[in-house]
Each structure stands twice: as C-alpha cells, then as structure tokens.
Amino acid sequence: MEITFEQFSTQDESSILTIPRWIIEHNQSWAIFCPEGEVGSLLANVLGGTLAYQGQFSKTEGKIAQVSLGRQQLLLEEELAKDETDFLDVIDAGTSVYTLIYQECKNDELAQSLLMELDLLHLKDSGFRQLSSGETRRVMLARSLATKPDFLILDNVLTGLDVAHRQSLVRYFTRLSQRVKRPIQMMVVFSREEDMPDWIEHIALFNQGGFEGLMDKVTWNTHPLITQIKAQSMQQSEKMMALIRHHQHPFQFDNPVFEIKDGQVNYLDNIFFTGVNWRIENGDHWQIKGPNGCGKSTLLGLIFGDHPQCYSNDIDIFGRKRGSGETIWEIKKHIGMVSSALHLQYRVNCSALQVILSGFYDSIGLYSEPTRKELALAKEWLAILHMSQYEKTSFRQLAYSQQRLLLIARAIVKQPRLLILDEPYQGLDYLGRRLMKNTLELIAKENLSQLLYVSHYQNDSLDSVHHELVFVYDEALDCYRTSVMHKKEQPE
Numbered sequence: 081m082e083i084t085f086e087q088f089s090t091q092d093e094s095s096i097l098t099i100p101r102w103i104i105e106h107n108q109s110w111a112i113f114c115p116e117g118e119v120g121s122l123l124a125n126v127l128g129g130t131l132a133y134q135g136q137f138s139k140t141e142g143k144i145a146q147v148s149l150g151r152q153q154l155l156l157e158e159e160l161a162k163d164e165t166d167f168l169d170v171i172d173a174g175t176s177v178y179t180l181i182y183q184e185c186k187n188d189e190l191a192q193s194l195l196m197e198l199d200l201l202h203l204k205d206s207g208f209r210q211l212s213s214g215e216t217r218r219v220m221l222a223r224s225l226a227t228k229p230d231f232l233i234l235d236n237v238l239t240g241l242d243v244a245h246r247q248s249l250v251r252y253f254t255r256l257s258q259r260v261k262r263p264i265q266m267m268v269v270f271s272r273e274e275d276m277p278d279w280i281e282h283i284a285l286f287n288q289g290g291f292e293g294l295m296d297k298v299t300w301n302t303h304p305l306i307t308q309i310k311a312q313s314m315q316q317s318e319k320m321m322a323l324i325r326h327h328q329h330p331f332q333f334d335n336p337v338f339e340i341k342d343g344q345v346n347y348l349d350n351i352f353f354t355g356v357n358w359r360i361e362n363g364d365h366w367q368i369k370g371p372n373g374c375g376k377s378t379l380l381g382l383i384f385g386d387h388p389q390c391y392s393n394d395i396d397i398f399g400r401k402r403g404s405g406e407t408i409w410e411i412k413k414h415i416g417m418v419s420s421a422l423h424l425q426y427r428v429n430c431s432a433l434q435v436i437l438s439g440f441y442d443s444i445g446l447y448s449e450p451t452r453k454e455l456a457l458a459k460e461w462l463a464i465l466h467m468s469q470y471e472k473t474s475f476r477q478l479a480y481s482q483q484r485l486l487l488i489a490r491a492i493v494k495q496p497r498l499l500i501l502d503e504p505y506q507g508l509d510y511l512g513r514r515l516m517k518n519t520l521e522l523i524a525k526e527n528l529s530q531l532l533y534v535s536h537y538q539n540d541s542l543d544s545v546h547h548e549l550v551f552v553y554d555e556a557l558d559c560y561r562t563s564v565m566h567k568k569e570q571p572e
C-alpha cells in the first residue's frame with residue numbers, strides 16, 4: 081500500500097493529529113513514537129475511513145487491520161454484554177479463543193496455524209473472559225492476522241506481554257514483514273525505548289499530535305524532545321508529590337498487612353497455583369513477577385477480595401483473619417487498585433472528574449455527594465495531569481492512555497495504605513509512564529503507601545522496592561508456585 085498525507089489534520093474528542101507531508105511507500109514499514117499524546121488510534125481511524133479530516137490523504141488498495149488496547153477493550157465489552165452466567169447453571173466464560181480467531185477467517189487451517197504461532201494452542205478452548213491480559217493481547221493479534229491484512233497497525237502491541245513472548249513476537253513480525261510471498265506492511269506504534277523495533281528502518285516522531293520528523297535509536301537519548309519530556313515528567317511528579325505529602329494521613333494497623341499461608345487456587349479440579357506463602361510486613365513494598373497467565377492478577381484478587389477463592393484460603397489482611405466478620409468495604413477503603421480488570425469494569429457513564437472522586441468512595445462511578453475538600457483535591461489532580469479541560473468529558477470518550485491516568489489518580493487520591501498496581505502503565509504514553517514511575521518511586525521511598533506492583537519490564541523496577549514474589553512453574557506438580565526474594569537495600 082502507498083499512503084500519502086499532505087497538509088493533513090484531523091481530531092477526535094481527546095486528540096489531534098497534524099501532518100504537513102508524509103509518504104509511506106509501497107511495502108515500507110514504519111515505527112511511530114509519540115512521547116505525549118496518542119496518535120495510533122487517530123491514524124488507524126483515518127486509514128480505516130472512520131474519521132473525517134482536512135487536507136490531502138490518499139492510499140492505494142489493500143486490507144488494513146489493527147491491534148490496540150482500545151480494540152481489545154471493545155471486544156471484552158461485547159463479550160461481557162453476551163454473558164449468560166445468570167441464565168445458565170455454569171459460569172459462562174465467553175467465546176472460545178478458537179472461535180474468536182475462526183470467526184475472522186472462516187478457515188480452520190489458518191486458525192490452527194495462528195493458534196500455534198502465537199502460543200495459544202493450550203488456550204484454544206478457553207473463554208475469552210478468563211484469559212490473562214497477556215493472553216488476551218495475543219488473541220487480539222491472532223484475530224487481526226486472521227483477516228489476512230496487507231497493512232497491520234500494531235499500537236503498543238507488546239505491552240502486557242512477558243519477556244519471552246515479546247522476544248518471540250518481534251522475531252515473528254520481522255518474518256511477516258520480510259516474507260517473499262505477501263509480506264505484511266506494518267505501522268508499529270511504541271511508547272517505550274525498549275520496544276523500538278530494530279527491524280524497521282523508518283521511525284516517525286510525533287509530539288502532541290504533530291508530525292515532528294524522523295528519529296532513530298542513536299539520537300534517542302540526546303533528542304531535545306526526549307530531554308524535555310524527562311524534565312517535564314520530573315516537574316509534574318514533584319507537584320504530584322507535594323499534593324500527596326500535603327494530604328498525608330497516618331495509618332496504624334497490626335502486622336501483617338497481608339499474609340497467605342499455603343495459598344492455592346483451583347479451576348475445575350485442576351490446581352492452578354499452590355504453596356504460596358507470602359507475608360507482607362508493615363512498610364514493605366513488593367514487586368510480583370512471572371510469565372503471562374501464571375496467576376499474578378489472581379493472587380492480587382485474593383488480597384483485594386474480588387476472587388471467589390479468597391475465603392477458601394488462609395488469609396490475614398490488615399492484621400485480621402479474612403472471613404472474621406469484616407466487610408469487603410472495610411478492606412477496600414484501605415486499598416487503591418489499578419488493573420486492566422478495573423479498567424474494563426469502569427464502563428459507567430461519568431466524567432473525568434467523577435472518576436477521580438470515585439476513588440474516595442471505592443465505587444465505579446460516583447453515587448455520593450463529594451465534600452468540597454474532595455472536589456478541590458480531585459481538581460488539583462486533574463490540573464497536574466494536564467487534564468482540566470476534560471473535567472466534564474465522559475470517561476469513555478477519552479483516549480485509553482488518559483483513562484488509565486485517571487484510574488491511577490483514582491487509586492492514589494485517598495492515599496490508601498496499600499496501593500495494588502497490576503501493570504499500571506499499560507496504554508500510557510512515554511510522558512505518563514515516566515511521570516507515574518517517578519511518583520511511585522517517591523511514594524515507596526517516603527513510605528506514603530505500600531506498593532504491590534506488577535510489571536513485565538526490567539526498566540520498571542523501582543529502587544525502593546526491595547522484595548519480590550516470583551511465580552515459577554513446577555514441572556513435577558504441573559502448576560505454579562512462588563518464591564520470595566529480598567534485594568539488598570542500597571545505602572543512600
């Protein structure tokens with residue numbers, strides 16, 4: 081496909097895109113980096129013919145497919161809408177992985193080969209809603225490839241994948257783009273330096289929706305825009321910390337903050353993980369590690385109280401035995417949570433400001449009248465996030481990255497004792513991720529909340545987090561177990 085933009089501009093509710101001149105030649109793949117703002121979805125909508133624009137835009141014939149967190153969210157919502165659990169005797173797990181892929185190609189041979197190539201064979205009968213976030217991502221990719229595209233838009237496709245799957249996908253994309261018969265042309269949108277695709281020669285740099293020119297790996301660290309964004313994220317983070325420190329309030333709980341003894345989760349008589357012994361002392365921060373689908377989110381669900389097996393396990397939380405008469409709200413009021421599951425649940429109709437305010441009430445949507453103090457604080461958070469102009473904008477209309485920032489603010493605003501962050505940076509742009517990482521580092525360092533933190537990227541490790549819970553597969557038991565590691569504290 082050949083694509084030309086000339087004096088081009090477009091916008092949606094939350095983002096703009098301007099391109100003075102850009103030509104994508106036939107069979108040429110491009111990488112796109114936009115440190116602040118989101119261009120992937122705008123480009124995809126223009127190429128897909130669903131967004132109006134001004135100026136010149138043309139493309140030759142060809143089938144376009146897209147993988148993005150926004151698309152993934154839409155499919156999950158469709159699947160939730162079809163949930164028939166209430167009418168069936170068994171839990172409706174949703175459409176199977178095989179069916180979701182087959183629907184797109186109506187070709188069993190292609191569906192089977194995609195299951196194999198994307199390491200989904202063992203999940204082919206699993207329901208879509210049961211999948212972990214990394215597994216869901218690979219299914220989305222398989223579905224788009226099943227349409228046999230000529231041009232593939234991969235918007236932060238590696239986010240949420242463990243190291244092994246990221247590496248194998250990069251090799252896979254390289255092969256697809258270079259194959260002799262029907263190579264696939266790609267547009268790879270990335271937001272982290274480590275995800276910059278080596279196999280793509282052309283990297284376009286956008287900033288706040290404007291086409292800035294070209295960049296490469298060598299000039300990354302010295303590029304004035306990157307330097308500026310790093311400084312900006314530090315400044316914004318300092319403002320955020322000033323706000324958090326100002327509203328700090330003391331906590332006093334008995335030890336342990338959380339403990340699970342010989343923890344186990346089973347699905348349909350199969351042990352999924354076992355032998356989990358984990359004790360979180362007052363003041364400790366933890367990173368939870370392990371491959372896609374090992375049970376990290378499941379374990380966090382046991383702490384938060386969302387997982388059905390949290391009462392069949394021996395769990396202490398905030399110094400009390402779980403199931404000893406406490407209500408779920410008594411527990412939740414001390415926990416701030418960010419996860420893809422929460423992001424998906426947040427489907428109610430409310431504004432950006434209300435999303436932050438709902439953090440005070442642990443609700444999805446806002447059903448109480450906030451106090452003036454809470455209102456003022458939530459507005460300060462919006463201002464620091466540079467989102468004051470979206471105060472009344474519906475959460476659902478915002479870009480995925482803006483939604484994620486709001487959910488992080490929602491988790492932190494009440495300054496909970498425990499901050500559970502399950503891949504918090506998914507979907508954030510470069511600026512947003514740096515901003516939140518700086519802030520979380522300081523929160524941990526100053527012990528303003530205790531962090532439980534999941535990320536698949538080495539670069540996301542925080543210096544002030546000294547404890548790790550690592551999931552490892554036990555071949556003999558055919559399930560996961562955990563081991564605990566303590567890093568030495570670095571002298572100041």
Ligand SMILES: Nc1ncnc2c1ncn2[C@@H]1O[C@H](COP(=O)(O)OP(=O)(O)OP(=O)(O)O)[C@@H](O)[C@H]1O
Pocket residue numbers: 206210211212213214215240347348352370371372373374375376377378379
């Ligand atoms: N009801 C169920 N029956 C069978 N398997 C299930 C059920 N619910 C979840 N699973 C499986 O449990 C596994 C663990 O999912 P979980 O979300 O905890 O993984 P994760 O370690 O957080 O993965 P990721 O890194 O991809 O986010 C997944 O493979 C999922 O398919």
